[in-house]
Amino acid sequence: MPTENLVEIRDLNFTYDVRPVLQGINMDIPRGKVVAIMGLSGCGKTTLLRLIGGQLKPSQGTVKVTGQTISALDQQQLYRMRRRMGMLFQFGALFTDMSVFDNVAFQMREHTDLPEALIRDLVLLKLEAVGLRGAHDLMPTSLSGGMARRVALARAIALDPMLMMYDEPFAGLDTISLGVIGNLIRHLNDALGATSIVVTHDVQESMKIVDYIYFMSGGKVIAQGSPDEIRALDSGFVHQFVHGEIDGPMPFHYPGASYAADLALEPAHA
Amino acid sequence: MLDRSLAAIRGTGHRVVNGVWRLGFASRFFLAVLLHSGISFRRFQLTIKEIYFSGVLSLIIILVSGLFVGMVLGLQGYETLQKYGSESALGTLVALSLVRELGPVLAALLFASRAGSAITAEIGLMKATEQITAMEMMAVDPIARVIAPRFWAGVISMPLLAAMFSAIGVFGGYLVGVVMIGVDEGQFWSQMQSAVDFRLDVMNGVIKSCVFGVAVTAIALFEGYDAPPTAEGVSHATTRTVVTSSLAVLALDFLLTAFMFRGI
Numbered sequence: 001m002p003t004e005n006l007v008e009i010r011d012l013n014f015t016y017d018v019r020p021v022l023q024g025i026n027m028d029i030p031r032g033k034v035v036a037i038m039g040l041s042g043c044g045k046t047t048l049l050r051l052i053g054g055q056l057k058p059s060q061g062t063v064k065v066t067g068q069t070i071s072a073l074d075q076q077q078l079y080r081m082r083r084r085m086g087m088l089f090q091f092g093a094l095f096t097d098m099s100v101f102d103n104v105a106f107q108m109r110e111h112t113d114l115p116e117a118l119i120r121d122l123v124l125l126k127l128e129a130v131g132l133r134g135a136h137d138l139m140p141t142s143l144s145g146g147m148a149r150r151v152a153l154a155r156a157i158a159l160d161p162m163l164m165m166y167d168e169p170f171a172g173l174d175t176i177s178l179g180v181i182g183n184l185i186r187h188l189n190d191a192l193g194a195t196s197i198v199v200t201h202d203v204q205e206s207m208k209i210v211d212y213i214y215f216m217s218g219g220k221v222i223a224q225g226s227p228d229e230i231r232a233l234d235s236g237f238v239h240q241f242v243h244g245e246i247d248g249p250m251p252f253h254y255p256g257a258s259y260a261a262d263l264a265l266e267p268a269h270a
Numbered sequence: 271m272l273d274r275s276l277a278a279i280r281g282t283g284h285r286v287v288n289g290v291w292r293l294g295f296a297s298r299f300f301l302a303v304l305l306h307s308g309i310s311f312r313r314f315q316l317t318i319k320e321i322y323f324s325g326v327l328s329l330i331i332i333l334v335s336g337l338f339v340g341m342v343l344g345l346q347g348y349e350t351l352q353k354y355g356s357e358s359a360l361g362t363l364v365a366l367s368l369v370r371e372l373g374p375v376l377a378a379l380l381f382a383s384r385a386g387s388a389i390t391a392e393i394g395l396m397k398a399t400e401q402i403t404a405m406e407m408m409a410v411d412p413i414a415r416v417i418a419p420r421f422w423a424g425v426i427s428m429p430l431l432a433a434m435f436s437a438i439g440v441f442g443g444y445l446v447g448v449v450m451i452g453v454d455e456g457q458f459w460s461q462m463q464s465a466v467d468f469r470l471d472v473m474n475g476v477i478k479s480c481v482f483g484v485a486v487t488a489i490a491l492f493e494g495y496d497a498p499p500t501a502e503g504v505s506h507a508t509t510r511t512v513v514t515s516s517l518a519v520l521a522l523d524f525l526l527t528a529f530m531f532r533g534i
Contacts, residue, residue: 079409079411083408
Protein backbone atom coordinates (compact mmCIF):
# COMPACT_ATOMS: atom_id res chain seq x y z
CA MET A 1 0.00 0.00 0.00
CA PRO A 2 1.98 3.00 -1.20
CA THR A 3 -0.32 5.80 0.04
CA GLU A 4 0.50 7.70 3.21
CA ASN A 5 -0.85 6.07 6.37
CA LEU A 6 -3.28 7.91 8.62
CA VAL A 7 -3.05 5.31 11.38
CA GLU A 8 0.05 3.27 12.15
CA ILE A 9 0.06 0.56 14.79
CA ARG A 10 3.39 -0.97 15.82
CA ASP A 11 4.02 -4.00 18.09
CA LEU A 12 0.84 -3.25 19.99
CA ASN A 13 0.21 -5.33 23.10
CA PHE A 14 -2.69 -4.92 25.47
CA THR A 15 -3.25 -6.91 28.63
CA TYR A 16 -6.47 -6.79 30.62
CA ASP A 17 -5.62 -7.68 34.24
CA VAL A 18 -3.36 -10.62 33.42
CA ARG A 19 -5.13 -11.78 30.26
CA PRO A 20 -3.38 -10.79 27.03
CA VAL A 21 -6.01 -9.34 24.65
CA LEU A 22 -3.76 -8.06 21.87
CA GLN A 23 -0.31 -9.40 21.07
CA GLY A 24 2.17 -7.81 18.69
CA ILE A 25 -0.31 -6.10 16.36
CA ASN A 26 1.10 -4.23 13.35
CA MET A 27 -1.30 -2.39 11.07
CA ASP A 28 -1.30 0.46 8.59
CA ILE A 29 -4.48 2.31 7.69
CA PRO A 30 -3.85 4.37 4.53
CA ARG A 31 -5.56 7.72 4.02
CA GLY A 32 -8.81 7.63 2.11
CA LYS A 33 -9.30 3.87 2.40
CA VAL A 34 -11.95 1.77 4.12
CA VAL A 35 -10.17 -0.93 6.09
CA ALA A 36 -11.95 -3.79 7.85
CA ILE A 37 -10.74 -5.54 10.97
CA MET A 38 -12.41 -8.92 11.11
CA GLY A 39 -12.46 -11.77 13.51
CA LEU A 40 -14.63 -13.71 15.91
CA SER A 41 -16.33 -12.01 18.84
CA GLY A 42 -13.88 -11.53 21.69
CA CYS A 43 -10.74 -11.55 19.54
CA GLY A 44 -9.79 -8.00 20.56
CA LYS A 45 -11.26 -5.98 17.66
CA THR A 46 -13.22 -3.51 19.79
CA THR A 47 -10.26 -3.18 22.18
CA LEU A 48 -8.18 -2.17 19.19
CA LEU A 49 -10.67 0.59 18.29
CA ARG A 50 -10.61 1.84 21.87
CA LEU A 51 -6.81 1.97 21.73
CA ILE A 52 -6.94 4.01 18.53
CA GLY A 53 -9.49 6.36 20.12
CA GLY A 54 -7.31 6.74 23.22
CA GLN A 55 -9.88 5.29 25.62
CA LEU A 56 -7.35 2.62 26.63
CA LYS A 57 -3.59 2.82 26.92
CA PRO A 58 -1.46 0.09 25.36
CA SER A 59 0.60 -2.16 27.64
CA GLN A 60 3.34 -2.02 25.02
CA GLY A 61 3.80 -0.64 21.50
CA THR A 62 2.37 2.45 19.85
CA VAL A 63 -0.71 3.69 18.03
CA LYS A 64 -0.02 6.72 15.85
CA VAL A 65 -2.71 8.85 14.22
CA THR A 66 -1.43 11.52 11.82
CA GLY A 67 2.02 10.78 13.18
CA GLN A 68 1.10 11.51 16.81
CA THR A 69 1.37 8.78 19.42
CA ILE A 70 -2.08 8.60 21.00
CA SER A 71 -0.97 7.29 24.40
CA ALA A 72 1.50 10.19 24.80
CA LEU A 73 -1.16 12.91 24.41
CA ASP A 74 -2.51 14.72 27.46
CA GLN A 75 -6.29 15.06 27.85
CA GLN A 76 -6.49 18.37 26.01
CA GLN A 77 -4.44 17.11 23.07
CA LEU A 78 -6.41 13.86 23.03
CA TYR A 79 -9.71 15.77 22.94
CA ARG A 80 -8.35 17.93 20.11
CA MET A 81 -7.49 14.74 18.22
CA ARG A 82 -10.90 13.20 18.93
CA ARG A 83 -12.66 16.20 17.40
CA ARG A 84 -11.26 14.92 14.12
CA MET A 85 -12.44 11.37 14.76
CA GLY A 86 -15.94 9.96 14.50
CA MET A 87 -17.08 6.74 16.07
CA LEU A 88 -20.18 4.72 15.40
CA PHE A 89 -21.01 2.54 18.39
CA GLN A 90 -22.50 -0.91 18.05
CA PHE A 91 -25.93 0.14 19.31
CA GLY A 92 -25.71 3.79 18.32
CA ALA A 93 -25.26 5.17 21.85
CA LEU A 94 -27.63 8.03 21.04
CA PHE A 95 -28.41 10.41 23.90
CA THR A 96 -31.86 9.23 24.90
CA ASP A 97 -32.88 12.52 26.51
CA MET A 98 -32.38 14.45 23.26
CA SER A 99 -34.24 14.40 19.96
CA VAL A 100 -32.62 13.14 16.75
CA PHE A 101 -31.93 16.76 15.78
CA ASP A 102 -30.26 17.61 19.09
CA ASN A 103 -28.18 14.43 18.94
CA VAL A 104 -26.73 15.41 15.58
CA ALA A 105 -26.34 19.05 16.66
CA PHE A 106 -24.60 18.03 19.91
CA GLN A 107 -20.98 18.30 18.76
CA MET A 108 -21.65 21.46 16.74
CA ARG A 109 -23.08 23.17 19.80
CA GLU A 110 -20.30 21.91 22.08
CA HIS A 111 -17.34 22.63 19.85
CA THR A 112 -18.32 25.55 17.63
CA ASP A 113 -19.85 28.99 18.00
CA LEU A 114 -22.00 28.61 14.90
CA PRO A 115 -25.34 30.44 14.97
CA GLU A 116 -28.37 28.23 15.59
CA ALA A 117 -29.74 28.87 12.07
CA LEU A 118 -26.56 27.50 10.49
CA ILE A 119 -26.50 24.53 12.88
CA ARG A 120 -30.05 23.76 11.79
CA ASP A 121 -29.04 23.69 8.13
CA LEU A 122 -25.96 21.56 8.83
CA VAL A 123 -27.93 19.06 10.91
CA LEU A 124 -30.53 18.72 8.16
CA LEU A 125 -27.72 18.20 5.63
CA LYS A 126 -26.22 15.41 7.72
CA LEU A 127 -29.62 13.80 8.28
CA GLU A 128 -30.36 14.08 4.57
CA ALA A 129 -27.09 12.19 3.89
CA VAL A 130 -28.37 9.24 5.94
CA GLY A 131 -31.93 9.58 4.63
CA LEU A 132 -33.53 10.62 7.90
CA ARG A 133 -34.18 14.35 7.47
CA GLY A 134 -37.86 13.70 8.00
CA ALA A 135 -37.20 12.05 11.36
CA HIS A 136 -35.38 15.02 12.92
CA ASP A 137 -37.93 15.70 15.64
CA LEU A 138 -38.32 12.08 16.78
CA MET A 139 -36.85 10.81 20.03
CA PRO A 140 -34.27 7.98 19.88
CA THR A 141 -36.65 5.59 21.67
CA SER A 142 -39.07 5.71 18.73
CA LEU A 143 -36.45 4.70 16.14
CA SER A 144 -35.82 1.18 14.82
CA GLY A 145 -32.33 -0.33 15.26
CA GLY A 146 -31.30 0.50 11.70
CA MET A 147 -32.60 4.07 11.93
CA ALA A 148 -30.83 4.61 15.27
CA ARG A 149 -27.59 3.42 13.67
CA ARG A 150 -28.07 5.90 10.81
CA VAL A 151 -28.76 8.79 13.19
CA ALA A 152 -25.64 7.82 15.13
CA LEU A 153 -23.77 7.86 11.84
CA ALA A 154 -25.06 11.36 11.07
CA ARG A 155 -23.95 12.42 14.55
CA ALA A 156 -20.51 10.85 14.07
CA ILE A 157 -19.92 12.76 10.82
CA ALA A 158 -21.27 16.04 12.24
CA LEU A 159 -17.87 17.74 12.25
CA ASP A 160 -16.58 16.04 9.05
CA PRO A 161 -14.02 13.76 10.75
CA MET A 162 -10.80 12.66 9.06
CA LEU A 163 -11.05 9.21 10.65
CA MET A 164 -14.28 7.23 11.06
CA MET A 165 -14.39 4.17 13.27
CA TYR A 166 -17.27 1.73 13.08
CA ASP A 167 -17.80 -0.81 15.85
CA GLU A 168 -19.85 -3.71 14.46
CA PRO A 169 -21.99 -1.49 12.22
CA PHE A 170 -23.86 -4.48 10.76
CA ALA A 171 -24.73 -6.29 14.00
CA GLY A 172 -28.41 -7.09 14.41
CA LEU A 173 -29.68 -5.36 11.26
CA ASP A 174 -32.17 -6.64 8.69
CA THR A 175 -30.95 -7.23 5.14
CA ILE A 176 -32.17 -3.88 3.79
CA SER A 177 -30.59 -1.89 6.63
CA LEU A 178 -27.39 -3.91 6.14
CA GLY A 179 -27.07 -2.74 2.57
CA VAL A 180 -28.03 0.83 3.49
CA ILE A 181 -25.39 1.08 6.24
CA GLY A 182 -22.75 -0.59 4.04
CA ASN A 183 -23.35 1.87 1.20
CA LEU A 184 -23.35 4.81 3.59
CA ILE A 185 -19.99 3.79 5.04
CA ARG A 186 -18.44 3.66 1.58
CA HIS A 187 -20.09 6.78 0.17
CA LEU A 188 -19.54 8.94 3.23
CA ASN A 189 -15.90 7.91 3.32
CA ASP A 190 -15.40 8.94 -0.28
CA ALA A 191 -17.52 12.10 -0.09
CA LEU A 192 -15.86 13.36 3.10
CA GLY A 193 -12.38 12.34 1.97
CA ALA A 194 -12.14 10.47 5.26
CA THR A 195 -10.47 7.22 6.27
CA SER A 196 -12.56 4.46 7.80
CA ILE A 197 -11.90 1.51 10.06
CA VAL A 198 -14.73 -1.01 10.20
CA VAL A 199 -14.61 -3.58 12.97
CA THR A 200 -16.95 -6.38 12.04
CA HIS A 201 -17.58 -10.08 11.84
CA ASP A 202 -19.99 -9.68 8.94
CA VAL A 203 -17.87 -11.05 6.10
CA GLN A 204 -20.20 -10.82 3.13
CA GLU A 205 -21.42 -7.28 3.72
CA SER A 206 -18.03 -5.80 4.51
CA MET A 207 -16.23 -7.54 1.64
CA LYS A 208 -18.43 -5.51 -0.74
CA ILE A 209 -17.30 -2.13 0.54
CA VAL A 210 -13.78 -2.33 1.98
CA ASP A 211 -10.40 -1.83 0.32
CA TYR A 212 -8.31 -3.90 2.68
CA ILE A 213 -8.89 -6.48 5.40
CA TYR A 214 -6.99 -7.46 8.54
CA PHE A 215 -7.99 -10.77 10.07
CA MET A 216 -7.55 -11.20 13.79
CA SER A 217 -7.68 -14.27 15.96
CA GLY A 218 -6.58 -14.70 19.57
CA GLY A 219 -5.34 -11.11 19.71
CA LYS A 220 -3.03 -11.45 16.69
CA VAL A 221 -3.27 -10.49 13.01
CA ILE A 222 -3.32 -13.82 11.19
CA ALA A 223 -4.04 -12.66 7.65
CA GLN A 224 -4.35 -9.49 5.61
CA GLY A 225 -5.05 -8.50 2.06
CA SER A 226 -7.61 -7.09 -0.34
CA PRO A 227 -11.06 -8.75 -0.36
CA ASP A 228 -10.09 -10.79 -3.47
CA GLU A 229 -6.89 -12.01 -1.84
CA ILE A 230 -8.77 -13.00 1.30
CA ARG A 231 -11.45 -14.80 -0.71
CA ALA A 232 -8.76 -16.70 -2.59
CA LEU A 233 -7.32 -18.25 0.56
CA ASP A 234 -8.36 -21.88 0.36
CA SER A 235 -7.50 -23.26 3.76
CA GLY A 236 -7.10 -22.46 7.41
CA PHE A 237 -9.08 -20.38 9.83
CA VAL A 238 -9.70 -17.47 7.44
CA HIS A 239 -11.19 -19.80 4.85
CA GLN A 240 -13.46 -21.32 7.50
CA PHE A 241 -14.48 -17.84 8.69
CA VAL A 242 -15.09 -16.36 5.24
CA HIS A 243 -17.15 -19.31 4.09
CA GLY A 244 -18.92 -19.79 7.43
CA GLU A 245 -17.95 -23.46 7.83
CA ILE A 246 -19.02 -24.94 11.13
CA ASP A 247 -15.93 -27.02 11.84
CA GLY A 248 -12.32 -26.44 10.92
CA PRO A 249 -9.29 -24.96 12.62
CA MET A 250 -11.73 -23.14 14.92
CA PRO A 251 -13.48 -26.06 16.68
CA PHE A 252 -17.25 -26.05 17.19
CA HIS A 253 -16.87 -27.21 20.80
CA TYR A 254 -15.57 -25.06 23.61
CA PRO A 255 -12.70 -26.96 25.29
CA GLY A 256 -13.77 -29.02 28.30
CA ALA A 257 -13.82 -32.48 29.82
CA SER A 258 -14.87 -35.28 27.48
CA TYR A 259 -18.59 -35.60 26.78
CA ALA A 260 -18.69 -39.10 28.30
CA ALA A 261 -16.97 -37.89 31.48
CA ASP A 262 -19.44 -35.00 31.84
CA LEU A 263 -22.35 -37.43 31.55
CA ALA A 264 -20.65 -39.66 34.17
CA LEU A 265 -20.31 -42.53 31.67
CA GLU A 266 -16.59 -42.81 32.43
CA PRO A 267 -14.41 -41.55 35.28
CA ALA A 268 -13.11 -37.99 34.73
CA HIS A 269 -9.36 -37.70 34.25
CA ALA A 270 -7.44 -35.60 36.72
CA MET B 271 -7.77 -25.65 57.47
CA LEU B 272 -4.71 -23.52 56.73
CA ASP B 273 -6.00 -22.99 53.22
CA ARG B 274 -9.35 -21.75 54.53
CA SER B 275 -7.72 -19.34 56.99
CA LEU B 276 -5.46 -18.03 54.25
CA ALA B 277 -8.43 -17.58 51.94
CA ALA B 278 -10.32 -15.71 54.66
CA ILE B 279 -7.35 -13.41 55.32
CA ARG B 280 -6.86 -12.87 51.60
CA GLY B 281 -10.58 -12.13 51.18
CA THR B 282 -10.53 -9.59 54.02
CA GLY B 283 -7.43 -7.94 52.58
CA HIS B 284 -9.04 -7.83 49.16
CA ARG B 285 -12.19 -6.19 50.53
CA VAL B 286 -10.19 -3.62 52.52
CA VAL B 287 -8.03 -2.75 49.51
CA ASN B 288 -11.14 -2.48 47.33
CA GLY B 289 -12.86 -0.27 49.90
CA VAL B 290 -9.88 2.08 50.20
CA TRP B 291 -9.47 2.14 46.41
CA ARG B 292 -13.14 3.02 45.97
CA LEU B 293 -12.92 5.76 48.59
CA GLY B 294 -9.91 7.18 46.77
CA PHE B 295 -11.76 7.00 43.46
CA ALA B 296 -14.79 8.72 45.00
CA SER B 297 -12.58 11.54 46.35
CA ARG B 298 -10.91 12.02 42.98
CA PHE B 299 -14.32 11.96 41.31
CA PHE B 300 -15.64 14.62 43.70
CA LEU B 301 -12.56 16.77 43.11
CA ALA B 302 -12.94 16.39 39.34
CA VAL B 303 -16.59 17.49 39.60
CA LEU B 304 -15.56 20.63 41.50
CA LEU B 305 -12.72 21.39 39.08
CA HIS B 306 -14.95 20.95 36.03
CA SER B 307 -17.86 23.00 37.37
CA GLY B 308 -17.21 26.04 35.22
CA ILE B 309 -19.57 24.96 32.46
CA SER B 310 -22.44 24.52 34.98
CA PHE B 311 -22.37 28.26 35.60
CA ARG B 312 -21.22 29.53 32.20
CA ARG B 313 -24.05 27.62 30.53
CA PHE B 314 -26.48 27.91 33.40
CA GLN B 315 -29.38 26.58 31.32
CA LEU B 316 -27.80 23.08 31.67
CA THR B 317 -28.04 23.40 35.46
CA ILE B 318 -31.55 24.87 35.28
CA LYS B 319 -32.73 21.85 33.28
CA GLU B 320 -31.40 19.56 36.01
CA ILE B 321 -32.91 21.74 38.76
CA TYR B 322 -36.23 21.11 37.07
CA PHE B 323 -35.72 17.32 37.04
CA SER B 324 -34.36 16.90 40.54
CA GLY B 325 -35.84 19.92 42.34
CA VAL B 326 -39.12 20.94 40.75
CA LEU B 327 -40.31 17.39 40.16
CA SER B 328 -39.59 16.57 43.83
CA LEU B 329 -41.84 19.43 44.98
CA ILE B 330 -45.05 17.41 45.28
CA ILE B 331 -43.59 14.71 47.51
CA ILE B 332 -41.77 17.36 49.61
CA LEU B 333 -44.87 19.54 50.07
CA VAL B 334 -47.25 16.68 50.86
CA SER B 335 -44.81 15.09 53.32
CA GLY B 336 -44.07 18.47 54.93
CA LEU B 337 -47.75 19.14 55.44
CA PHE B 338 -48.37 15.81 57.13
CA VAL B 339 -45.25 16.01 59.28
CA GLY B 340 -46.31 19.49 60.44
CA MET B 341 -49.82 18.25 61.21
CA VAL B 342 -48.48 15.32 63.24
CA LEU B 343 -46.15 17.68 65.11
CA GLY B 344 -49.15 19.87 65.86
CA LEU B 345 -51.13 16.96 67.28
CA GLN B 346 -48.32 15.32 69.26
CA GLY B 347 -46.96 18.65 70.45
CA TYR B 348 -50.35 19.77 71.68
CA GLU B 349 -50.91 16.47 73.52
CA THR B 350 -47.62 16.83 75.40
CA LEU B 351 -47.65 20.59 75.98
CA GLN B 352 -51.18 20.70 77.36
CA LYS B 353 -50.09 18.42 80.20
CA TYR B 354 -47.90 21.28 81.40
CA GLY B 355 -50.37 23.99 80.44
CA SER B 356 -48.02 25.31 77.77
CA GLU B 357 -50.18 24.94 74.63
CA SER B 358 -49.20 28.48 73.68
CA ALA B 359 -45.68 27.19 72.98
CA LEU B 360 -47.00 24.93 70.23
CA GLY B 361 -45.88 27.33 67.46
CA THR B 362 -42.35 27.39 68.87
CA LEU B 363 -42.20 23.59 69.11
CA VAL B 364 -43.43 23.06 65.57
CA ALA B 365 -41.19 25.72 64.05
CA LEU B 366 -38.00 24.78 65.89
CA SER B 367 -38.44 21.06 65.22
CA LEU B 368 -38.94 21.74 61.55
CA VAL B 369 -36.37 24.45 60.93
CA ARG B 370 -33.57 22.87 62.97
CA GLU B 371 -34.05 19.17 62.28
CA LEU B 372 -37.01 17.71 60.48
CA GLY B 373 -37.05 20.11 57.54
CA PRO B 374 -33.45 19.56 56.40
CA VAL B 375 -33.27 15.86 57.40
CA LEU B 376 -36.61 14.62 56.06
CA ALA B 377 -36.35 16.71 52.91
CA ALA B 378 -32.88 15.24 52.33
CA LEU B 379 -34.12 11.68 52.89
CA LEU B 380 -37.02 12.25 50.49
CA PHE B 381 -34.67 13.91 48.01
CA ALA B 382 -32.34 10.89 48.21
CA SER B 383 -35.14 8.45 47.43
CA ARG B 384 -36.85 10.56 44.77
CA ALA B 385 -34.09 12.45 42.96
CA GLY B 386 -30.93 10.62 44.13
CA SER B 387 -32.11 7.24 42.91
CA ALA B 388 -33.23 8.77 39.59
CA ILE B 389 -29.83 10.42 39.10
CA THR B 390 -27.98 7.14 39.79
CA ALA B 391 -30.21 5.15 37.45
CA GLU B 392 -29.89 7.75 34.70
CA ILE B 393 -26.09 8.01 34.88
CA GLY B 394 -25.75 4.23 35.25
CA LEU B 395 -27.91 3.62 32.17
CA MET B 396 -26.07 6.30 30.21
CA LYS B 397 -22.90 4.39 31.00
CA ALA B 398 -24.41 0.99 30.18
CA THR B 399 -25.67 2.21 26.80
CA GLU B 400 -22.25 3.75 26.01
CA GLN B 401 -23.60 7.32 26.00
CA ILE B 402 -20.84 8.42 28.39
CA THR B 403 -18.18 6.76 26.21
CA ALA B 404 -19.72 8.31 23.10
CA MET B 405 -19.49 11.73 24.72
CA GLU B 406 -15.83 11.16 25.56
CA MET B 407 -15.19 10.08 21.97
CA MET B 408 -16.82 13.31 20.81
CA ALA B 409 -14.21 15.18 22.90
CA VAL B 410 -16.83 16.34 25.40
CA ASP B 411 -15.91 15.75 29.03
CA PRO B 412 -18.85 13.90 30.65
CA ILE B 413 -17.83 15.09 34.12
CA ALA B 414 -18.23 18.71 33.01
CA ARG B 415 -21.23 18.21 30.70
CA VAL B 416 -23.32 15.59 32.54
CA ILE B 417 -22.13 15.22 36.13
CA ALA B 418 -21.32 18.78 37.27
CA PRO B 419 -24.67 20.38 36.24
CA ARG B 420 -26.54 17.63 38.10
CA PHE B 421 -24.34 18.14 41.14
CA TRP B 422 -24.94 21.88 41.33
CA ALA B 423 -28.64 21.40 40.60
CA GLY B 424 -28.85 19.12 43.66
CA VAL B 425 -26.86 21.53 45.83
CA ILE B 426 -29.08 24.46 44.81
CA SER B 427 -32.37 22.53 45.05
CA MET B 428 -31.83 20.93 48.45
CA PRO B 429 -31.96 24.07 50.70
CA LEU B 430 -34.94 25.38 48.73
CA LEU B 431 -36.80 22.09 49.14
CA ALA B 432 -35.93 21.98 52.86
CA ALA B 433 -37.18 25.55 53.28
CA MET B 434 -40.45 24.67 51.55
CA PHE B 435 -40.76 21.53 53.66
CA SER B 436 -40.39 23.60 56.84
CA ALA B 437 -42.75 26.33 55.64
CA ILE B 438 -45.55 23.97 54.68
CA GLY B 439 -44.89 22.00 57.88
CA VAL B 440 -45.43 25.12 60.00
CA PHE B 441 -48.63 25.68 58.07
CA GLY B 442 -49.66 22.04 58.82
CA GLY B 443 -48.99 22.64 62.53
CA TYR B 444 -51.07 25.81 62.35
CA LEU B 445 -53.94 23.95 60.67
CA VAL B 446 -54.07 21.29 63.38
CA GLY B 447 -53.12 23.42 66.38
CA VAL B 448 -55.03 26.61 65.68
CA VAL B 449 -57.77 25.77 63.20
CA MET B 450 -58.68 22.27 64.44
CA ILE B 451 -57.80 22.25 68.15
CA GLY B 452 -58.23 25.92 68.86
CA VAL B 453 -54.87 27.08 70.25
CA ASP B 454 -54.75 30.87 70.38
CA GLU B 455 -53.60 32.15 66.99
CA GLY B 456 -51.81 35.22 68.29
CA GLN B 457 -49.81 33.21 70.80
CA PHE B 458 -49.02 30.55 68.20
CA TRP B 459 -47.37 33.04 65.86
CA SER B 460 -45.92 35.52 68.37
CA GLN B 461 -44.20 32.84 70.46
CA MET B 462 -42.81 31.31 67.31
CA GLN B 463 -41.52 34.68 66.17
CA SER B 464 -39.79 35.47 69.43
CA ALA B 465 -38.29 31.99 69.97
CA VAL B 466 -36.92 31.28 66.52
CA ASP B 467 -33.57 32.97 65.99
CA PHE B 468 -32.68 33.71 62.39
CA ARG B 469 -28.96 33.04 62.64
CA LEU B 470 -28.98 30.22 65.19
CA ASP B 471 -32.00 28.31 63.94
CA VAL B 472 -32.88 29.26 60.37
CA MET B 473 -29.33 29.73 59.05
CA ASN B 474 -28.06 26.57 60.73
CA GLY B 475 -30.95 24.69 59.12
CA VAL B 476 -30.00 26.13 55.74
CA ILE B 477 -26.34 25.16 56.25
CA LYS B 478 -27.44 21.64 57.17
CA SER B 479 -29.56 21.29 54.05
CA CYS B 480 -26.68 22.58 51.87
CA VAL B 481 -24.36 19.94 53.35
CA PHE B 482 -27.01 17.26 52.84
CA GLY B 483 -27.48 18.44 49.25
CA VAL B 484 -23.76 18.03 48.57
CA ALA B 485 -23.67 14.60 50.24
CA VAL B 486 -26.79 13.13 48.63
CA THR B 487 -26.08 14.41 45.13
CA ALA B 488 -22.39 13.47 45.22
CA ILE B 489 -23.21 9.93 46.41
CA ALA B 490 -25.95 9.54 43.76
CA LEU B 491 -23.68 10.72 40.97
CA PHE B 492 -20.72 8.63 42.08
CA GLU B 493 -22.80 5.47 42.42
CA GLY B 494 -24.20 5.98 38.92
CA TYR B 495 -20.79 6.72 37.42
CA ASP B 496 -19.19 3.75 39.16
CA ALA B 497 -22.05 1.30 38.43
CA PRO B 498 -21.14 -1.83 36.45
CA PRO B 499 -22.75 -1.37 33.00
CA THR B 500 -25.38 -4.09 33.46
CA ALA B 501 -29.03 -4.15 34.55
CA GLU B 502 -28.00 -5.76 37.84
CA GLY B 503 -25.17 -3.27 38.34
CA VAL B 504 -27.48 -0.27 37.88
CA SER B 505 -30.13 -1.72 40.19
CA HIS B 506 -27.55 -2.37 42.95
CA ALA B 507 -26.13 1.12 42.50
CA THR B 508 -29.59 2.67 42.86
CA THR B 509 -30.20 0.76 46.09
CA ARG B 510 -26.77 1.75 47.40
CA THR B 511 -27.50 5.40 46.66
CA VAL B 512 -30.64 5.41 48.80
CA VAL B 513 -29.06 3.44 51.66
CA THR B 514 -25.70 5.23 51.71
CA SER B 515 -27.07 8.72 51.31
CA SER B 516 -29.78 8.19 53.96
CA LEU B 517 -27.17 6.97 56.44
CA ALA B 518 -24.84 9.82 55.47
CA VAL B 519 -27.61 12.36 56.06
CA LEU B 520 -28.40 10.98 59.52
CA ALA B 521 -24.74 10.74 60.54
CA LEU B 522 -23.95 14.22 59.21
CA ASP B 523 -27.02 15.57 60.98
CA PHE B 524 -25.69 14.32 64.30
CA LEU B 525 -22.26 15.85 63.68
CA LEU B 526 -23.65 19.19 62.50
CA THR B 527 -26.12 19.38 65.38
CA ALA B 528 -23.32 18.67 67.84
CA PHE B 529 -21.23 21.48 66.38
CA MET B 530 -24.03 23.98 65.88
CA PHE B 531 -26.17 23.69 68.96
CA ARG B 532 -23.79 22.29 71.54
CA GLY B 533 -20.70 24.14 70.46
CA ILE B 534 -18.41 21.10 70.74
